[in-house]
Amino acid sequence: xxxxxxxxxxxxxxxxxxxxxxxxxxxxxxxxxxxxxxxxxxxxxxxxxxxxxxxxxxxxxxxxxxxxxxxxxxxxxxxxxxxxxxxxxxxxxxxxxxxxxxxxxxxxxxxxxxxxxxxxxxxxxxxxxxxxxxxxxxxxxxxxxxxxxxxxxxxxxxxxxxxxxxxxxxxxxxxxxxxxxxxxxxxxxxxxxxxxxxxxxxxxxxxxxxxxxxxxxxxx
Numbered sequence: 722x723x724x725x726x727x728x729x730x731x732x733x734x735x736x737x738x739x740x741x742x743x744x745x746x747x748x749x750x751x752x753x754x755x756x757x758x759x760x761x762x763x764x765x766x767x768x769x770x771x772x773x774x775x776x777x778x779x780x781x782x783x784x785x786x787x788x789x790x791x792x793x794x795x796x797x798x799x800x801x802x803x804x805x806x807x808x809x810x811x812x813x814x815x816x817x818x819x820x821x822x823x824x825x826x827x828x829x830x831x832x833x834x835x836x837x838x839x840x841x842x843x844x845x846x847x848x849x850x851x852x853x854x855x856x857x858x859x860x861x862x863x864x865x866x867x868x869x870x871x872x873x874x875x876x877x878x879x880x881x882x883x884x885x886x887x888x889x890x891x892x893x894x895x896x897x898x899x900x901x902x903x904x905x906x907x908x909x910x911x912x913x914x915x916x917x918x919x920x921x922x923x924x925x926x927x928x929x930x931x932x933x934x935x936x937x938x939x940x941x
Contacts, residue, residue, distance in 0.1 A: 723885065723887045725890040737854050747763065751880055754851060758875070759865060761863045762862055764830055765859075770832060773785060774864070777869045783834070783869075788863050790845065790852055790858075794860065795843065801910075817901070820905050821841065821905065844902060877890060902922050902924075916933065
């Protein structure tokens with residue numbers, strides 16, 4: 722049976738520890754990001770990742786996003802995290818910037834795509850509780866707790882998962898509306914240079930170019 726806990730300043734550490742136990746046990750949990758609740762699980766637990774996609778009703782081959790709590794964790798996950806990427810994320814992480822990176826060849830995970838995709842989406846979120854959790858849990862596979870194709874879920878009351886399907890729900894109240902993350906990728910996966918903006922969200926192309934002038938808009 723799922724436990725729903727209202728997060729307060731007094732119980733933050735206890736709730737974080739409860740969430741860590743649930744993740745270690747292979748559970749999917751519900752936590753808040755900046756502007757929506759997420760399903761989250763251990764990125765290296767294939768059974769849990771599969772359950773996450775089932776809860777959302779994702780189409781086969783859909784890959785989950787990955788969240789980490791520290792920039793130092795990225796080099797162990799991505800093979801192309803070079804100085805250009807490091808400049809950009811240093812300016813905008815934690816925050817609403819998603820970067821698509823080439824995974825390390827020896828990485829043993831399946832984010833839902835059957836390991837068919839040559840890149841994965843990664844960011845560090847700017848949400849206190851989630852960031853505190855990530856610094857202790859390691860990489861988490863995440864997806865919006867809304868049904869696939871629906872807008873972000875700002876009210877945890879409307880999570881569609883049955884009580885037996887998630888290990889813990891962390892209630893942070895009604896979340897504020899806000900923009901989606903800006904998404905960057907390589908023009909050619911795994912090749913140095915050629916970073917382009919796939920989606921403009923909270924961070925504009927102009928803001929990105931102030932940090933790295935060579936970033937371009939997605940070519941038609």
